Amino acid sequence: MPLLSVDGLSVAFPGHAAVREASFSLAAGETLALVGESGCGKSVTAFSVMRLLPPNARVVSGRILLEGADLLALSESEMREVRGAQVSLIQQEPMTSLNPVLSIGLQIAEVIRRHEKLSRKAARARAVELLDLVSIPDAHRRIDDYPHNLSGGMRQRVMIAMAVACRPKLLIADEPTTALDVTTQAQVLDLLDDLRHRLGMAVLLITHDLGVVAQWADRIAVMYAGRIVEQAGIEPFFAAPLHPYSRGLLGARVDVDADEHYSTHRLTEIPGNVGSAAGQAGCSFAPRCPVAQPACRQAVPPLVGLGDERAVACPVTVSSHSSPLLGGEAR
Amino acid sequence: MSVQAEQPVVVPARTDTSGRAASRRRRRLRAFLRNPTFIAGAGILAVFVLLALFAGLLFPGDPQDMVGQPLLWPGQDAEFPLGTDSLGRDVLAQLVYGTRASLLVGVASAAIGLAIGMAVGSLAGFFGGWVDTVLTRLIELFQTTPTFILVIVIVAIAEPSMPMIALAIGLASWPTVARLVRAQFRSLRESDFVMAARSLGYSRLRIIVQEILPNALPPVIVAASVMIANAILTEAGLSFLNMRDPNVVSWGGMIGDGRDQLRTAWFLTALPGATIALAVLSLNLVGDGLNEILNPRTEP
Numbered sequence: 001m002p003l004l005s006v007d008g009l010s011v012a013f014p015g016h017a018a019v020r021e022a023s024f025s026l027a028a029g030e031t032l033a034l035v036g037e038s039g040c041g042k043s044v045t046a047f048s049v050m051r052l053l054p055p056n057a058r059v060v061s062g063r064i065l066l067e068g069a070d071l072l073a074l075s076e077s078e079m080r081e082v083r084g085a086q087v088s089l090i091q092q093e094p095m096t097s098l099n100p101v102l103s104i105g106l107q108i109a110e111v112i113r114r115h116e117k118l119s120r121k122a123a124r125a126r127a128v129e130l131l132d133l134v135s136i137p138d139a140h141r142r143i144d145d146y147p148h149n150l151s152g153g154m155r156q157r158v159m160i161a162m163a164v165a166c167r168p169k170l171l172i173a174d175e176p177t178t179a180l181d182v183t184t185q186a187q188v189l190d191l192l193d194d195l196r197h198r199l200g201m202a203v204l205l206i207t208h209d210l211g212v213v214a215q216w217a218d219r220i221a222v223m224y225a226g227r228i229v230e231q232a233g234i235e236p237f238f239a240a241p242l243h244p245y246s247r248g249l250l251g252a253r254v255d256v257d258a259d260e261h262y263s264t265h266r267l268t269e270i271p272g273n274v275g276s277a278a279g280q281a282g283c284s285f286a287p288r289c290p291v292a293q294p295a296c297r298q299a300v301p302p303l304v305g306l307g308d309e310r311a312v313a314c315p316v317t318v319s320s321h322s323s324p325l326l327g328g329e330a331r
Numbered sequence: 332m333s334v335q336a337e338q339p340v341v342v343p344a345r346t347d348t349s350g351r352a353a354s355r356r357r358r359r360l361r362a363f364l365r366n367p368t369f370i371a372g373a374g375i376l377a378v379f380v381l382l383a384l385f386a387g388l389l390f391p392g393d394p395q396d397m398v399g400q401p402l403l404w405p406g407q408d409a410e411f412p413l414g415t416d417s418l419g420r421d422v423l424a425q426l427v428y429g430t431r432a433s434l435l436v437g438v439a440s441a442a443i444g445l446a447i448g449m450a451v452g453s454l455a456g457f458f459g460g461w462v463d464t465v466l467t468r469l470i471e472l473f474q475t476t477p478t479f480i481l482v483i484v485i486v487a488i489a490e491p492s493m494p495m496i497a498l499a500i501g502l503a504s505w506p507t508v509a510r511l512v513r514a515q516f517r518s519l520r521e522s523d524f525v526m527a528a529r530s531l532g533y534s535r536l537r538i539i540v541q542e543i544l545p546n547a548l549p550p551v552i553v554a555a556s557v558m559i560a561n562a563i564l565t566e567a568g569l570s571f572l573n574m575r576d577p578n579v580v581s582w583g584g585m586i587g588d589g590r591d592q593l594r595t596a597w598f599l600t601a602l603p604g605a606t607i608a609l610a611v612l613s614l615n616l617v618g619d620g621l622n623e624i625l626n627p628r629t630e631p
Contacts, residue, residue, distance in 0.1 A: 050530055052526065052529055055459075055460075080532045080533070080534060082532070083531060084530065084531035084533075085532060088530065088531070089526075089527070089530035091526060091527060091530075093523050096522060096523040096524060097523040098524055098527070099528070099542055099545075100524070101545040101546055102541075102545075110541075111531050114531065114532055114533060159527070162527070162531065163531075
């Protein structure tokens with residue numbers, strides 16, 4: 001049984017659907033990257049798992065199973081026992097995610113005391129250990145610092161310490177490094193990866209940075225306009241992305257190994273924008289798709305499994321995939 | 332804020348955590364001491380507080396006792412430096428005892444107003460929706476009623492005792508705080524650290540009390556000092572209109588009593604009037620100073 005299994009999740013805001021029929025699963029200890037451009041529904045998907053959607057958003061259909069138990073069926077107070085203890089969230093903005101008037105030690109200790117019966121003193125000792133765990137130097141001295149004493153990378157480490165304080169089974173990281181500079185970014189992702197192995201938790205990594213995905217994820221799910229259009233293991237995905245959108249995304253990268261630079265090579269781009277398909281039937285990528293066929297505009301293509309944990313929602317790709325042309329990819 | 336964060340944070344090396352906490356406290360204390368407005372206000376206020384505390388030691392006996400010749404001018408008799416009123420009561424003793432009444436009423440009514448205002452404001456701001464609609468209407472209902480008239484009505488219905496007067500002023504002054512707290516909560520409830528708190532499984536009550544409220548406090552603290560000043564003024568107004576506790580000396584009451592001798596012994600109204608002005612001024616100075624100190628934009 002997978003640790004987390006999201007089944008046919010649809011989330012709607014008044015007047016528009018943010019997530020449509022999204023299904024994916026996450027095994028214990030695994031890192032799944034949820035990739036897509038801004039507004040494609042990846043954060044909404046993540047917040048649905050935490051049941052922390054904005055008040056005007058509504059889960060229309062679907063199930064979210066954590067170890068077989070449907071999170072959507074829990075009462076609010078039962079859900080509070082899950083948050084922070086079994087599923088944790090790391091947000092984008094470390095600068096504003098810590099309470100500015102409380103010391104970091106207190107904030108970490110409070111999380112522990114919220115979910116476990118521990119004395120103030122024991123919780124504080126655990127907080128020092130946690131700061132140590134997330135590689136904050138001089139943890140016993142830093143513990144009484146306030147968030148404004150810390151840099152962005154340090155604050156994100158504190159956020160991670162709070163998130164893993166109660167050893168959650170699943171950590172949702174919503175673009176955890178977008179607000180950090182590149183060197184700090186790598187350190188924080190290394191830390192997350194290290195903690196994942198040491199604490200045996202699964203990570204749902206939400207990002208739009210394919211470089212991050214290639215280095216730190218086990219599997220990838222590509223979202224486009226609220227739908228998951230491709231799922232694959234990392235190596236097969238980067239070797240041969242199947243969905244035209246995935247191919248476009250990878251094509252739009254600068255290949256440093258091939259001595260490319262954005263100042264010397266014009267980047268390939270995907271024509272049009274996400275809004276192109278608004279209000280149209282069929283595949284929402286069809287208006288921008290180089291291989292679109294008339295049938296694509298008729299019905300929404302289902303996500304078709306191709307074996308080896310690989311699935312793609314594109315009939316054109318599926319039909320050519322079964323032909324020997326791409327057959328070498330299917331192991 | 333983000334620009335500042337990219338810079339390495341220089342923290343002086345200390346040997347133990349208590350030393351660091353102490354240095355932080357010292358830094359905050361220095362911020363208060365650097366602010367002349369705050370120092371001036373707090374200095375005057377401290378004198379009033381000391382006078383109120385030690386009134387019994389400075390002037391043993393009842394300040395309403397007739398102790399000397401009536402209508403002695405200030406300086407006329409060394410025993411009564413600020414003179415006596417038409418009944419031969421010591422003006423200085425009355426002023427000092429009046430400090431007690433004024434400060435008590437001011438602090439008590441501000442506390443009542445703050446409690447109601449923070450409760451209503453935080454509930455309205457945090458929950459939004461129909462809770463907000465109902466509570467905002469309630470706030471508006473109270474705010475459209477003239478404060479002074481409302482206080483008079485409440486005191487007129489009940490008996491004019493000190494606790495009742497404090498309660499009445501508190502009941503009339505909470506809408507300002509409620510609106511302030513509501514606005515703070517509306518912006519803070521969307522902040523990332525509140526989302527983080529929710530994602531860690533904290534209950535709503537805890538988020539309101541421990542996460543949002545401390546962050547919403549600075550403007551409320553500033554408002555509180557002005558509320559105390561307003562309460563003192565309102566109490567003085569009530570006493571002037573003779574809606575007062577007859578057994579307690581108050582500055583407003585002294586002005587009311589001295590009104591008949593306004594042309595012959597004007598000091599009977601001028602002295603308590605100046606005292607009220609000074610007390611209100613000191614509280615406003617404290618408020619202004621706190622505003623500068625607690626304003627995050629003016630932090631170094």
